[in-house]
Amino acid sequence: MNDTPAPVGECVRAFAAKDFASGAHPIWCPGCGDYGVLAALERGLAIQGRPPHEVVLVSGIGCSSRLPAYTNCYGFHGVHGRALAVATGLKLARPDLEVIAVGGDGDGYSIGGNHFIHACRRNVDMLYIVMDNRVYGMTKGQPSPTTEPDWDSDIAPGGIGLRPFNPLSLAIASGANFVARGFSSKPDDLAALIVEGIRWPGFAFIEVLSPCVTFRPEQADWKRKVRAGSGSIETDRAAATAAILADDGFSLGIVFKGDRAAPSVRPDVAVSQADIEARFAIGGRET
Numbered sequence: 001m002n003d004t005p006a007p008v009g010e011c012v013r014a015f016a017a018k019d020f021a022s023g024a025h026p027i028w029c030p031g032c033g034d035y036g037v038l039a040a041l042e043r044g045l046a047i048q049g050r051p052p053h054e055v056v057l058v059s060g061i062g063c064s065s066r067l068p069a070y071t072n073c074y075g076f077h078g079v080h081g082r083a084l085a086v087a088t089g090l091k092l093a094r095p096d097l098e099v100i101a102v103g104g105d106g107d108g109y110s111i112g113g114n115h116f117i118h119a120c121r122r123n124v125d126m127l128y129i130v131m132d133n134r135v136y137g138m139t140k141g142q143p144s145p146t147t148e149p150d151w152d153s154d155i156a157p158g159g160i161g162l163r164p165f166n167p168l169s170l171a172i173a174s175g176a177n178f179v180a181r182g183f184s185s186k187p188d189d190l191a192a193l194i195v196e197g198i199r200w201p202g203f204a205f206i207e208v209l210s211p212c213v214t215f216r217p218e219q220a221d222w223k224r225k226v227r228a229g230s231g232s233i234e235t236d237r238a239a240a241t242a243a244i245l246a247d248d249g250f251s252l253g254i255v256f257k258g259d260r261a262a263p264s265v266r267p268d269v270a271v272s273q274a275d276i277e278a279r280f281a282i283g284g285r286e287t
C-alpha cells in the first residue's frame with residue numbers, strides 16, 4: 001500500500017492489486033478458472049480504492065467459495081448456499097462496508113437458488129459474483145442447474161436431460177438492476193465489470209464463466225466461444241430478457257442496467273450498534 005496521502009485535488013491510485021492478496025497459496029487445480037476471477041477481483045478492488053479492511057467477501061462452500069481466504073479483506077466462509085443470506089444481514093448491519101458475495105453455480109443456483117431470487121428482489125447494495133463452471137467441482141463432478149442436458153459423465157451417464165436455467169434472465173425477472181457476464185480468462189475486462197458492479201447503487205450480479213479444468217476439461221473451448229457483447233446495454237427488462245434468451249450464453253459485458261433508484265431493503269438506521277449488541281447479549285431484552 002502507498003502510505004503517502006493524496007495531495008488535495010489530485011487523483012492518485014492508493015492501492016495495487018497485490019494489496020488485496022492474502023499471500024495464502026490457492027489449492028485450486030492448476031488452470032482452474034477461479035484464479036482469473038481472483039486476479040480480476042484484486043484488480044477491481046484496487047481500482048475501486050477502498051482499503052482491504054473496509055471490504056468483506058462472503059462465500060458459501062465449494063472450490064470457488066474458497067476465494068475469500070486468498071484475499072486480504074475480511075472474509076466469511078459460511079454454509080453451503082447461504083452466502084447471500086449472510087451478506088444481506090451484514091450489509092444491513094454495517095452499510096458502511098463494501099460487501100461482496102462470491103461462490104459457485106451449485107452454491108448460488110441450486111441450494112442457494114431461493115436466496116438468489118430474493119437477493120435480486122430485495123436490492124440490497126452489494127455485488128454478487130458467481131463462478132459458473134456448470135458443475136459441482138468440490139464434490140467431484142455432479143451436474144448443477146446450469147449443466148447442459150447432454151453432458152455425459154460417470155455420475156450422470158448420457159446426461160441428466162434437464163433444461164438448464166439461465167441465471168441472467170432469472171436475475172432480471174427477479175428484479176435485479178445490474179446484470180453482467182464475464183470470463184475468467186479476461187481478467188481486465190472482468191475487473192472493469194467488478195468496478196461497475198461495486199459502484200452500482202443496489203444489488204449487482206456478475207455471472208462469470210470460470211472453467212473447471214478437472215471435471216469439465218472441454219470448457220477449455222470457452223476461450224474460443226466467448227465474444228464481446230454488442231455494447232448496447234438494455235435498460236428495458238423485457239428487451240434485456242429477450243436478448244439474453246436469444247444469445248448462446250457466451251456474449252460478455254453488461255447486459256442490463258435498470259433503475260438506479262429502485263426500492264431496496266434498507267438498514268434500520270434508527271437502531272444503534274449498542275442496541276443490537278444489547279438485543280443479542282445473553283439475558284438481553286428480546287423484541
Ligand SMILES: Cc1ncc(C[n+]2csc(CCOP(=O)(O)OP(=O)(O)O)c2C)c(N)n1
Binds near residue numbers: 103137144212
Ligand atoms: C448443506 C450442504 N449440502 C451439500 C454440501 C456438499 N457440497 C459442498 S460444495 C458443493 C457443491 C459445490 O459446487 P459449486 O458451488 O458449483 O462450486 P465449485 O466447487 O464448482 O466451485 C456441495 C454439494 C455441503 N457442504 N453442505
Ligand code: SF4
Binds near residue numbers: 028064137215
Ligand atoms: S475441481 Fe474444478 S472448480 Fe475445483 S479447483 Fe479443480 S478445476 Fe477448479
